Amino acid sequence: MVTARPLQKSGPADRSERMGRLFEPALRTWTALVYAFLFLPIVLVVIFSFNASRLVAVWSGFSFKWYGTAWTDPSILDALRVSLTVALVNAVLATVFGTLAAIGMQRVGRRTRTAFELMVYGTIVTPEIVIAIASLLFFVTINVDLGIPTIVITHVVYNTSIVALIVRARLVGMDRTLDEAAADLGATPLQTLWRVTIPLLYPAILAGALLAFTFSFDDFVLTFFVSGASSTTLPLRIFSMLRFGVSPVVNAIATVMLVVTLTCIFTASLIVRRHARGDAEGGLLLAAARSASQREVA
């Protein structure tokens, strides 16, 4: 129980105070350690992508050659092409579906909204492996050939929910009087949507689109089960290369992917910063990070 007692800044500290003084440095050290833990593998991957030696863990000089190897390997380039196609189509579909759904969810009755929320959270919460096998059986039974379309279809399910959540987070914090003013001025619902609501939501939509793109680009489990001929994506390719241990080529591909995604994200955050209040930005970041880690690990 907390007892009323004057604060002692100096003088003989009791046990709890002594530990209290250790609290600050301990907290800092812990934070530093956790960040080191998070970055160690990434830094390692980047460093060893420039290693001249074929052997991982033995440094033998700086070299760009693995980047060259990756860039001239047709199977890697094909995989890159497939991945970009899948991620792009997925991002477009998921962004349209997710944005409309987020707006729509605010304009329906409570029961419909709850049902829809169940779908949105359901798709995110259900383990990827279960969705993967369910989709596989579904496609087999209705006799659809596995390939790029089936990968896109499966990715869009999840990414629609991600976009919907992000856009919705922005909608909730948004001033609705503009919508209403537009309506009062005689704009049709479609005009209001297109000329007022969507421009206001633009930063969130963009962030959602980028996330949808990235998740799809990096997805492994879903893709592994629903891919078919001529639809080997980059993660599938990487996985089959990694079965034989980490190679410098894989490190090079991963480094390129890192640079590309980071560029995307920083561009997005710049746009968001210019268009949104700091508050919304923070919320966006949270939503992005949350869904990012969720997806990445699932």
Place this chain on the structure above:
Amino acid sequence: MIRRPLKLVTAGAGGVLLAPAGVWYAAFFVAPLGFILVFSFLTSADYGGIEYTFNLGNYPQLLTHPIYLRIFLNTMGMAFSGTLLCLLVGFPLAYFLATRAGRWKNLFLVMLIVPFWTSFLTRTYAWLILLSDNGPLAHVLRQANLLHGDLGFLYTYKAVLMGVVYNYLPLMIFPLYVSLERLDKRLIEAAKDLGAGRLQTFWRITVPLTTPGILTGCLLVFIPLTGEYVIPAILGGAKSYMIGNLIGDEFVSAHDWAFGSALGMAVIVLLMFLIAVYFRVARRATTAEMSL
């Protein structure tokens, strides 16, 4: 507060906006789940495929063979330990971010997610290099005379837990951070004024008030962990065979689609149960918090 409905935008318009996503969910999420429900009551053909003969045997097989129950228990154990570790590792960090990071807060938050923008497979495999018996870590430790012989960390249960913490940590930190940030600083001030030490304040004020964040973080980590597929396969070697791996194997190598479907349904039911428990506990926690 009840939002005033827009004058010109009717509920019908909302329905139209929901339609594309709704149709997609119905066709490619609900229908596939319906399929595995149906398949879980059918019979597997030899070496894959399905025979449309009604079969009630898949669920009893799951319950009567102790091995499947053991895999479920192992998975729950792994998910529980992984969640607890994430909480222990993540709480101090979230606390730092919410109370000490100051104007660097956003940078710190971004730094937290940057590692997650590399390919998931690569960053998990990066641990394979790091932890290898001839890897950089073993090398450094040997140089420092801290290690003799082998590291012996790779392909163990510990390695899986480490991979789990590595990959799931942000899921735990973000809800914790949100609830710590929302924490009413005046309560902490009050405790200080009353002479409570930092630790005392931490245990008696901060932790109880962030219970909702803790619960959300635990849920966010625990749920996907129950279906984890890749981390045990890469880092755990032979030591961690989880439900996710079993489901995958039923389709990929054992070709028992009906039983695999039953396993998938079992996981869904289990998760629904856990989420229901979460809402129960969360509600009680919120009530407790309000009475504080």
Place this chain on the structure above:
Amino acid sequence: MSMSRLDATDLSRREFLELSALTTGGLVLAACGASSPGTASATLGPIESNLSIYNWDQYLSPDTLKQFQAKYPNLKVDTATYASNEDMLAKIEAGAKGYDVVVPTGYMVEIMIRKNLLRTLDFGQLPNFSHVDSTFRNPGYDPNSKHSVPKDWGTTGFGYRTDKLPPMKTWKEFFNNASQFKGKVSVLDGATEVVGMALKSHGFSYNSDKDSELSQARDTLLKFKPFVAKIASSGYKEDLTTGNLWMAMGWNGDFEAIQGQTPAPPVQYVVPSEGAELWVDCWAILASAPHPVAAHTFINFLLDPAVQAQEIQLTYYAQAESDALANIPAAIKNDPIIYPPASVLQPLETRKATPAGQKSRDQIFAEFKAA
């Protein structure tokens, strides 16, 4: 038919017959295979513009692919890989339709034929089939080679680090002495291989379907499990090299590849004396193949002895063409790990489990994995 490979590996006629019995339904004259019945070439049109190859990881030399591309520049070749026969069957059965060429092992050829997943080959388009040794022309898994041609063959055994472990020769030692390599041993990710080797350690048939024998194998495996570090069909090559593993169950070519490295780690491959699996991997064309002409063209290209000689230098697995031996380095063709002597071949078995036997193997294996 040239007998040079058999000469090179010093097989007596009796021993040669034994190998034949293992890999085939019996000896068939060379001419017989060449004129095997197949779809008339008239029904196959001109070569298509695409070809999709579905193969094991690292099982086709990039040089071979480049040469093939150079020869057919208008043909776009797409490759995808899988980690096991089961993996591939799962995909094909799940309706993945665009693939043309697959590489099933003998037993899987049989399963796929039964499921009507393979196309009858048109030997008019495979003139290079004449180079295939008669030993491989009428295999038990595919009578008259109607649906498959041999790619290469090999054995499943174990390999260990000689600097860490004393010499071992049997499956009994592999399973019972595991305390010596606790946390340092891996097995293949295949129910048949793992359960089969445990059966072998008791002296039972690799293909036994007897419950009593399977249950003894199960007990052996469960006792063995605490020592196992990894269950994987690839990567053990690298792990043995780095020392993450000291002992691994695997395929002969992989261990051969380890010894081909510089510096070569001290790894010894063993075909255990109780016997093990002898397998033949095959080229086959899927019934659903959208580009059958290109697929035949590709397989015919692969059957060229010069190409075979090149492939063996990547995979280190024995070829089924004696004509290729002339171009194969002596170090490879005289290597007893790649071309084992008859005494080693004699106790080997090919895989042939029934659906019921497969079911019990899968269950034991799941139990093994979960233990």
